[in-house]
Amino acid sequence: MTEPLNILIIGLGLIGASFGKAIRAQGLNDRSVFVLGHDRSLGVADQAVALGVLDQAVTDLADLPRVDVVVLAVPVMAIGDVIDDIKPLIGSLQVLTDVGSVKGEVVRAVRARLGILPGCFVPGHPIAGAEQSGVAAARADLFDRHMHILTPLPESDPAAVQLITQLWQAIGADVVEMSVERHDEVLAATSHLPHLLAFSLVDTLARESDNREIFKYAAGGFRDFSRIAASDPTMWHDIFLTNKDATLSVLRRFQADLTMLEQAIEQGDGDLLHTVFTRAKSARDHFTQMLAERQKD
Numbered sequence: 472m473t474e475p476l477n478i479l480i481i482g483l484g485l486i487g488a489s490f491g492k493a494i495r496a497q498g499l500n501d502r503s504v505f506v507l508g509h510d511r512s513l514g515v516a517d518q519a520v521a522l523g524v525l526d527q528a529v530t531d532l533a534d535l536p537r538v539d540v541v542v543l544a545v546p547v548m549a550i551g552d553v554i555d556d557i558k559p560l561i562g563s564l565q566v567l568t569d570v571g572s573v574k575g576e577v578v579r580a581v582r583a584r585l586g587i588l589p590g591c592f593v594p595g596h597p598i599a600g601a602e603q604s605g606v607a608a609a610r611a612d613l614f615d616r617h618m619h620i621l622t623p624l625p626e627s628d629p630a631a632v633q634l635i636t637q638l639w640q641a642i643g644a645d646v647v648e649m650s651v652e653r654h655d656e657v658l659a660a661t662s663h664l665p666h667l668l669a670f671s672l673v674d675t676l677a678r679e680s681d682n683r684e685i686f687k688y689a690a691g692g693f694r695d696f697s698r699i700a701a702s703d704p705t706m707w708h709d710i711f712l713t714n715k716d717a718t719l720s721v722l723r724r725f726q727a728d729l730t731m732l733e734q735a736i737e738q739g740d741g742d743l744l745h746t747v748f749t750r751a752k753s754a755r756d757h758f759t760q761m762l763a764e765r766q767k768d
């Protein structure tokens with residue numbers, strides 16, 4: 472009989488714990504999986520066992536059974552320290568992967584701590600999540616019908632890419648591949664900038680003296696736009712500090728367009744407002760259709 476695939480998840484928050492729940496529920500095709508987990512916060516790994524996220528909690532990373540796959544699910548700036556913690560393990564792994572929202576920094580940190588990029592290393596990023604964090608928010612269906620981006624490196628072993636692809640596909644994700652650089656540019660525009668705008672708008676309004684009234688009467692638009700401002704501050708602090716160039720580039724383009732709208736309002740230029748809003752509506756309608764089609768497949 473084939474031995475179970477032993478998977479160690481480090482960082483048992485929303486993403487790490489959701490991955491554990493999902494892969495325990497699905498298994499890997501005809502192979503069983505055994506899920507181990509570690510978190511630096513005391514008690515979280517035991518809580519994860521109680522919630523059905525893990526088969527076994529690991530308190531000491533220096534004392535492990537055989538591990539085949541490691542999934543790093545900690546904030547981006549914590550990756551380097553975790554690599555130090557698991558250094559002795561890396562040579563015998565089939566896959567070392569991560570779920571960080573920024574890829575360039577993760578690759579830089581792994582190279583800095585190990586001096587090389589090992590063949591088992593395949594960076595990844597699930598395009599699924601929520602504003603909640605922590606083990607209690609974990610959901611087995613979080614990645615179902617969502618994209619998972621892999622950014623394989625020239626050093627990545629094809630067998631490692633194949634195995635991590637199969638694992639994400641087993642839990643319902645659509646796996647796509649792109650370069651590290653392209654990933655960081657695309658995500659700066661589609662995820663990082665919107666989160667920055669939501670944090671900024673909610674902070675601006677929250678500091679107004681009549682903020683209670685503002686929040687009390689806020690309609691659906693504010694609710695939609697502001698949901699992601701409830702996301703974890705540490706995670707987003709790490710993302711903006713480590714995807715600096717791509718974020719600044721799209722932020723500056725956005726600022727120029729916002730200034731143009733400011734001037735149009737000031738000067739009563741209704742044509743310009745109409746043109747911009749019509750173009751944006753048509754783009755958003757197209758996006759809504761794309762989303763609906765993806766859900767149908």
Ligand SMILES: NC(=O)C1=CN([C@@H]2O[C@H](COP(=O)(O)OP(=O)(O)OC[C@H]3O[C@@H](n4cnc5c(N)ncnc54)[C@H](O)[C@@H]3O)[C@@H](O)[C@H]2O)C=CC1
Pocket residue numbers: 481482483484485486487509510511512515544545546547549552553570571572573596597598599600601602603604605606703706
């Ligand atoms: N929240 C989201 O919607 C998404 C998050 N991501 C990425 O996934 C990663 C994890 O995010 P979440 O699960 O949302 O965060 P989370 O805050 O829910 O969980 C992170 C966990 O990592 C643990 N941790 C931190 N430093 C550690 C260390 N040195 N050693 C061991 N454990 C450590 C924390 O105690 C916490 O339990 C981040 O890199 C984030 O960028 C990716 C896609 C979506």
Ligand SMILES: O=C(O)C(=O)Cc1ccc(O)cc1
Pocket residue numbers: 571572597598599600601602662699
């Ligand atoms: O809550 C939401 O809508 C998100 O956008 C979640 C999210 C946050 C960070 C990521 O890197 C990917 C997805």
